[in-house]
Amino acid sequence: MDAPVIIFDQVSKSYQKGTTAINNINLQIRKGEFVFIVGSSGSGKSTMIKLMLKEIEPTSGKIYVNFKDLSRLRHGQVARYRRSIGVVFQNFRLLKDRNVYENVAFAQRVIETPSSMIRRQVPAILSVMGLADKHKALPGQLSGGEQQRVALARALVNNPVILLADEPTGNLDPKNSWEIMRLLDEINKKGTTVVVVTHNSDIVDKMQKRVITLSKGILISDEQKGGYTHAF
Numbered sequence: 001m002d003a004p005v006i007i008f009d010q011v012s013k014s015y016q017k018g019t020t021a022i023n024n025i026n027l028q029i030r031k032g033e034f035v036f037i038v039g040s041s042g043s044g045k046s047t048m049i050k051l052m053l054k055e056i057e058p059t060s061g062k063i064y065v066n067f068k069d070l071s072r073l074r075h076g077q078v079a080r081y082r083r084s085i086g087v088v089f090q091n092f093r094l095l096k097d098r099n100v101y102e103n104v105a106f107a108q109r110v111i112e113t114p115s116s117m118i119r120r121q122v123p124a125i126l127s128v129m130g131l132a133d134k135h136k137a138l139p140g141q142l143s144g145g146e147q148q149r150v151a152l153a154r155a156l157v158n159n160p161v162i163l164l165a166d167e168p169t170g171n172l173d174p175k176n177s178w179e180i181m182r183l184l185d186e187i188n189k190k191g192t193t194v195v196v197v198t199h200n201s202d203i204v205d206k207m208q209k210r211v212i213t214l215s216k217g218i219l220i221s222d223e224q225k226g227g228y229t230h231a232f
């Protein structure tokens, strides 16, 4: 079996006002897995994503990502660590005044990828995402589905080992939601570990992937080829 690339070891997170968002979570995700994280609003899903990105610190317990103990990353190493992980969000978070090509190239420029490589890799990933003819468009000129595909291209252009997606279909209609899921599945089949937070029960039920269910910060089920639990 492949090595775990994400480990939560007895992780709890309480926010300042006393809410326990995550309560003693133990979890291992192996290289190449596709995992859904589900649970009702406020169950702690986004908190898990923020912990994995080291945007917030656990109150107790340890988190390891890509064989790194996140508590031991020094301040100056955090930006580089975050860039080693692909991330997509519900609201796309694209640069509104840059075109599609520039939005994706930007992710490479910040890690100082040589220009010759950028010129090769950006068109390649745009083509995989079905956006080859949209490279000059601004985000405002694209549909929601297209914008999310640009966000995916940007998350993937640096070849991350892990892709985290927080409600990637939250703003999309069913057709575009399935298109994004098909792309995530394809990316996963090429070896990227994919973790998706979602409320979309139809997608979770049909895709038959590993499903982790949270309720009030507690991991209440973890099933291979699982479905969306309506009992949380």
Ligand SMILES: Nc1ncnc2c1ncn2[C@@H]1O[C@H](COP(=O)(O)OP(=O)(O)OP(=O)(O)O)[C@@H](O)[C@H]1O
Residues within 6 Å of the ligand: 015, 016, 017, 019, 020, 021, 039, 040, 041, 042, 043, 044, 045, 046, 047, 048
């Ligand atoms: N910055 C914060 N300060 C205080 N409490 C917070 C903060 N962020 C989240 N919480 C609380 O922590 C709990 C878990 O929130 P979280 O955002 O992780 O839930 P979620 O499962 O992602 O919800 P949703 O599906 O609505 O996005 C909630 O009770 C929320 O109110």
